[in-house]
Amino acid sequence: MKKLILSTALVVGIIAFIVSRQPPHEPASAFASTDGNCWAKGCIMLGKEHLEDYTCEHGNKYKVTLPEKIFNDLLDAICMVESECKADAEGDNLYFNTWNDANSFRAGAYEYIHIDFGGMVFDENSVALVLEDIRTTPDGAIKIYLPQAIGAYQLHKIYVDDVNRIIGEDRYIYADRWDPVKSREMATIYVQHYTNVISSFEFWRQIDQLEAMARIHNSGPDGWRNDLHWFVQFRGYTLEEAKQKITNSMDFWAKVKAELYK
Numbered sequence: 001m002k003k004l005i006l007s008t009a010l011v012v013g014i015i016a017f018i019v020s021r022q023p024p025h026e027p028a029s030a031f032a033s034t035d036g037n038c039w040a041k042g043c044i045m046l047g048k049e050h051l052e053d054y055t056c057e058h059g060n061k062y063k064v065t066l067p068e069k070i071f072n073d074l075l076d077a078i079c080m081v082e083s084e085c086k087a088d089a090e091g092d093n094l095y096f097n098t099w100n101d102a103n104s105f106r107a108g109a110y111e112y113i114h115i116d117f118g119g120m121v122f123d124e125n126s127v128a129l130v131l132e133d134i135r136t137t138p139d140g141a142i143k144i145y146l147p148q149a150i151g152a153y154q155l156h157k158i159y160v161d162d163v164n165r166i167i168g169e170d171r172y173i174y175a176d177r178w179d180p181v182k183s184r185e186m187a188t189i190y191v192q193h194y195t196n197v198i199s200s201f202e203f204w205r206q207i208d209q210l211e212a213m214a215r216i217h218n219s220g221p222d223g224w225r226n227d228l229h230w231f232v233q234f235r236g237y238t239l240e241e242a243k244q245k246i247t248n249s250m251d252f253w254a255k256v257k258a259e260l261y262k
Helices: 002-021 071-083 099-106 131-135 157-167 174-178 180-198 202-206 209-219 228-235 239-260
Strands: 053-055 061-063 094-096 114-117 120-123 143-146
Touching: 071 180, 071 209, 071 239, 094 099, 099 131, 099 143, 114 131, 157 174, 157 180, 174 180, 180 209, 209 239, 228 239
Parallel strands: none
Antiparallel strands: 053 061, 094 143, 114 120, 114 143
């Protein structure tokens, strides 16, 4: 009987040892790593479909667990939601009913302008043909709109400015927003940078990382946040403005998620 007890104890001990040597199970998450420091040190996977080891910029290798959807899938989904990946897409228009109002607001800030006049639409290249008529047209007789978001990823000028600030050089110009390759590059740089910033936060593992990335692209560096009072306290938003910002970014993620997992 003693031998049986000892044998049983030995078997149990061996099993316990084997189990203890297994890596802890982690829920599937975008770019999950068995080394939590990898994110904090600035590592990010970009479309590595068959990857066992990933070398961070500082040279150390970390084992990674591939997510169901990788970063390139996310960019594809964002592109479809933003514009159906149309390189000539325009959005977030500002509307005016008089030439003077539109032209004064434009003042170098928006290089693209469209005018609906007399049943025809003119752009900045053809507006000179009817400029005198437009100037003397009564208020409300024309519709002028200035697109703010440009290209497949619907990038604003401030997005381009921030990307150039991040990389430390004026690599991109505003016209690059029309270029599907360069606009994707800018989206990658922008989302990667701000994702790496928040990846060192203690709660990073508890949030949906793909959701955070999509909402950052849509609503800026703080777009992933859900705390109304944080926006009020640290960004000077009114409560209503904070609600709207969070709602907009969550609605955007819902569309991206549907596209991502369809």
